[in-house]
Amino acid sequence: MKRLTPYLLALPGWMWLAIFLVVPMAAMASVSLQTGNAIDGFAMTFSVSNYTDALSRYSTQLVRSLAYGGAATLAMLLIGYPVAYWIAFKGGHRKSMYLFLLLLPFFVSFVLRTISWGFLLADDGILFGTLKGWGLLPADFHVLATAFAVIAGLTYNWLPFMILPIYVALERVDPRVVEAAQDLYASRTAAFRRVVLPLSLPGVFAGVLMTFVPATADPVNAQVLGGTSNTMIGNIIQTTYLTNLQYPTASALSFTLMAVLLVGIFVYARVLGTENVLEAAAR
Amino acid sequence: MAELNAIELEGVVKEYVSHGEVVQAVKGVTLDIAEGEFFSLLGPSGCGKTTTMRMIAGFEEPSRGVVKLHGQDVTNVPPNKRDVNMVFQSYALFPHMNVWDNVAFGLKQRRTPQEEIKRRVGEILEIVDLTGREKRRPREMSGGQQQRVALARALVNRPSALLLDEPLGALDLKLRQAMQIELKRIQREVGITFVYVTHDQSEALTMSDRIAVMKDGLVEQLAGPREIYERPASSFVAGFIGTSNLLSGVANGGVLEVGGGRVLVPEREGDVTLTVRPEKITISAEKPDGEVSVVPGTVTEVVYLGTYTSYAVSLAGGTEVTVFQQNAHDARNIAERGDAVWLSWQAQHSYALGS
Structure with missing residues (x-):
C-alpha cells in the first residue's frame, strides 16, 4: 500500500491528462482522417490527403505564422530581458510591486486588450489622428492592418510570459558570484556575458517556449490588428472549423501546426543544449 | 629602497x-x-x-x-x-x-x-x-x-x-x-x-x-x-579573546584588595582593572606562601573537560573567577563544589588594562 501511495496521489493528475488531453487528441486525430460534410456526416476513410491538401492550400499562412511568432518572440526577448534584469537586480524592496504591475493587464480580457490596441492604432484614432491633425505624420500613414501591428500585438500580449521565467532565473543568481567574476578581473560586461547570461539561460529557454508557441498559434491579434492580408494559421483553423464546418481539414491543420511546433522546439532544445541549460538551472 | x-x-x-x-x-x-x-x-x-x-x-x-x-x-x-x-x-x-x-x-x-x-x-x-x-x-x-x-x-x-x-x-x-x-x-x-x-x-x-x-x-x-x-x-579584547577574569579596585602600595585577598599590582596606583587568564591561576586548599597574588574563595562549579578542568570560584563580594587546571597527574579533582579554596598566581600574570 505504502508503495502505491505516490501513484494514487498522482492519479487525479493522470486522469485529468487522460480525459482532457489524450481523449480529445485521439478524437481529433480520428476526425483529421475522415471525409464527408457537416450535413451528411463524416466517415472514417483514412484519408491522408486531408493533410496534404491542407498543407498545400495554407502553407503561406503557416510560414507567416512561424515568421510572426518568431519575430514577436525575438522582440519579447529583447524587451523582456532588460526588464527582468532590472527588476531582479535593481528592484530592491519594490520587486513584488513591479511584478504585480507586470501582471496587472491580465485583469482585463485578452481580446478586449487587443481590441483597445485596435482603437489606439486606428488610422484616425486618438494617437495617429491627433498627430496627423498636427501635420506631424503624412495623411496616408497607417499601422493597423500591417505585419508590424500583428507582431506588436503578439509581443504586447505575451511579454509577461517572457519576463517572468527570466526574472525567476536572474533572481536566483547569487550577487556574490557576480562580484567574484569582477574580483577575477572581469569588467561589468564580461561578468554579464560569462556569468549572469549563462546562468539566466534556463529562464530564457522557458520564456521562449512559453511565448513562441501561443504567439504562433494565436488567431486574435491577426484578426483584430492584421486586416485581411496578415491572416495566420490560427485564423484559418478557426474559420475552417467554426464557419466552414470542415472538421477534418481543421483537425489536420491543427495537427500539422502542432507537429511543426514540436519539431521546432526539439531542434531549439538541441541547439541550445538543454542538458547544459537544465544543469545550470538545477542549482 | x-x-x-x-x-x-x-x-x-x-x-x-x-x-x-x-x-x-x-x-x-x-x-x-x-x-x-x-x-x-x-x-x-x-x-x-x-x-x-x-x-x-x-x-x-x-x-x-x-x-x-x-x-x-x-x-x-x-x-x-x-x-x-x-x-x-x-x-x-x-x-x-x-x-x-x-x-x-x-x-x-x-x-x-x-x-x-x-x-x-x-x-x-x-x-x-x-x-x-x-x-x-x-x-x-x-x-x-x-x-x-x-x-x-x-x-x-x-x-x-x-x-x-x-x-x-x-x-x-x-x-x-x-x-x-x-x-x-x-x-x-x-x-x-x-x-x-x-x-x-x-x-x-x-x-x-x-x-x-x-x-x-x-x-x-x-x-x-x-x-x-x-x-x-x-x-x-580580554573578553573576546579566550576566557578572562576581570578584577577591579583601587591599588594601594602595589597591592589591590579583592574579596579578602591581596593581588600584587607592581607599578600601579589608584583605580585599576586587571585581567588574569584562567590557566595562570593555581587552586590550593592551604594558603600558599611567597610573593604571589592570593585570594580566598568558594568553588561553585566544577566542569571536567578532558585535558583540563574548569572551576568557577566565587570570591567574597560576589566576583566570579574561572580557573583552568590541567589534568596532568591526578584522576581526582583538586577541589569539589562548595570547598573553600585559595587562588594564587604570579604577579606578572595580572595584566592591567590600558597600560
Missing part, C-alpha cells in the same frame, strides 16, 4: 544611509599590512571587518580615507583592476563551470596565453590537492573541496594579496581545523599576503602573524596573537 607594504589603509571610513540615517560601518581604520604577512581582522558580527575587507577588494568605496596596494592609491579603482583576489564566505563558485574553468577564469580574463593557463591551473590544483577533479561541477563536491576550489581560483592569479572572508565558516569543526593547517601551509608555499576575516578568535590566534581586533567600526588592538592574548588592550 624601503619595502612597500602590501596594503595600507589610511583613516578609512565607510558610511551608509539606512532609513534616512547615516550609519558608520567603519569609523576610521588605519593599518599597514606587510608583504607576506598572515593578517587577521577579528571581531564580532557588525564590527566592520567585512566592510573593511570589501574596501580593500574594491567592492565598497570608502566614504573617506585612502586605500593603497603596494604604495599605489587604489581608492577609486574598481575590483577588476585591483591586484587582490578574494575567497568568499559562501565560496561564490561559478555553478555553470567545472573546476578547471572556475580556476582558469581569472587567467582567461587577463588574456594569459593558453599554455601558461594550462600549466598554472595544473600547478595550483596540485597545491590544493584537487588534481583529477578538473571536470567536476561545484555542486558535485563537498564543502571542503569547494573551499579549496575557491582558494585555487584566487591563488592561481598570484595576487599581491589574498582576501579571505570567513572562508571556513561553513565547515564542521574537524574539517575547519584541518583547513586551518592547510591554509597556513599554502600561505607558506605561495608566500602571498593573506588578509583573513573571522569572528573565531581561536582561528585568528592559530594562524595569524598579526591580528586587528575590531569593535564598532574601530580597531581595538593591533598586535601579534601572543601579545593580544597576554596583554589585551581593553576589557573587550
Whole structure:
C-alpha cells in the first residue's frame, strides 16, 4: 500500500491528462482522417490527403505564422530581458510591486486588450489622428492592418510570459558570484556575458517556449490588428472549423501546426543544449 | 629602497544611509599590512571587518580615507583592476563551470596565453590537492573541496594579496581545523599576503602573524596573537579573546584588595582593572606562601573537560573567577563544589588594562 501511495496521489493528475488531453487528441486525430460534410456526416476513410491538401492550400499562412511568432518572440526577448534584469537586480524592496504591475493587464480580457490596441492604432484614432491633425505624420500613414501591428500585438500580449521565467532565473543568481567574476578581473560586461547570461539561460529557454508557441498559434491579434492580408494559421483553423464546418481539414491543420511546433522546439532544445541549460538551472 | 607594504589603509571610513540615517560601518581604520604577512581582522558580527575587507577588494568605496596596494592609491579603482583576489564566505563558485574553468577564469580574463593557463591551473590544483577533479561541477563536491576550489581560483592569479572572508565558516569543526593547517601551509608555499576575516578568535590566534581586533567600526588592538592574548588592550579584547577574569579596585602600595585577598599590582596606583587568564591561576586548599597574588574563595562549579578542568570560584563580594587546571597527574579533582579554596598566581600574570 505504502508503495502505491505516490501513484494514487498522482492519479487525479493522470486522469485529468487522460480525459482532457489524450481523449480529445485521439478524437481529433480520428476526425483529421475522415471525409464527408457537416450535413451528411463524416466517415472514417483514412484519408491522408486531408493533410496534404491542407498543407498545400495554407502553407503561406503557416510560414507567416512561424515568421510572426518568431519575430514577436525575438522582440519579447529583447524587451523582456532588460526588464527582468532590472527588476531582479535593481528592484530592491519594490520587486513584488513591479511584478504585480507586470501582471496587472491580465485583469482585463485578452481580446478586449487587443481590441483597445485596435482603437489606439486606428488610422484616425486618438494617437495617429491627433498627430496627423498636427501635420506631424503624412495623411496616408497607417499601422493597423500591417505585419508590424500583428507582431506588436503578439509581443504586447505575451511579454509577461517572457519576463517572468527570466526574472525567476536572474533572481536566483547569487550577487556574490557576480562580484567574484569582477574580483577575477572581469569588467561589468564580461561578468554579464560569462556569468549572469549563462546562468539566466534556463529562464530564457522557458520564456521562449512559453511565448513562441501561443504567439504562433494565436488567431486574435491577426484578426483584430492584421486586416485581411496578415491572416495566420490560427485564423484559418478557426474559420475552417467554426464557419466552414470542415472538421477534418481543421483537425489536420491543427495537427500539422502542432507537429511543426514540436519539431521546432526539439531542434531549439538541441541547439541550445538543454542538458547544459537544465544543469545550470538545477542549482 | 624601503619595502612597500602590501596594503595600507589610511583613516578609512565607510558610511551608509539606512532609513534616512547615516550609519558608520567603519569609523576610521588605519593599518599597514606587510608583504607576506598572515593578517587577521577579528571581531564580532557588525564590527566592520567585512566592510573593511570589501574596501580593500574594491567592492565598497570608502566614504573617506585612502586605500593603497603596494604604495599605489587604489581608492577609486574598481575590483577588476585591483591586484587582490578574494575567497568568499559562501565560496561564490561559478555553478555553470567545472573546476578547471572556475580556476582558469581569472587567467582567461587577463588574456594569459593558453599554455601558461594550462600549466598554472595544473600547478595550483596540485597545491590544493584537487588534481583529477578538473571536470567536476561545484555542486558535485563537498564543502571542503569547494573551499579549496575557491582558494585555487584566487591563488592561481598570484595576487599581491589574498582576501579571505570567513572562508571556513561553513565547515564542521574537524574539517575547519584541518583547513586551518592547510591554509597556513599554502600561505607558506605561495608566500602571498593573506588578509583573513573571522569572528573565531581561536582561528585568528592559530594562524595569524598579526591580528586587528575590531569593535564598532574601530580597531581595538593591533598586535601579534601572543601579545593580544597576554596583554589585551581593553576589557573587550580580554573578553573576546579566550576566557578572562576581570578584577577591579583601587591599588594601594602595589597591592589591590579583592574579596579578602591581596593581588600584587607592581607599578600601579589608584583605580585599576586587571585581567588574569584562567590557566595562570593555581587552586590550593592551604594558603600558599611567597610573593604571589592570593585570594580566598568558594568553588561553585566544577566542569571536567578532558585535558583540563574548569572551576568557577566565587570570591567574597560576589566576583566570579574561572580557573583552568590541567589534568596532568591526578584522576581526582583538586577541589569539589562548595570547598573553600585559595587562588594564587604570579604577579606578572595580572595584566592591567590600558597600560
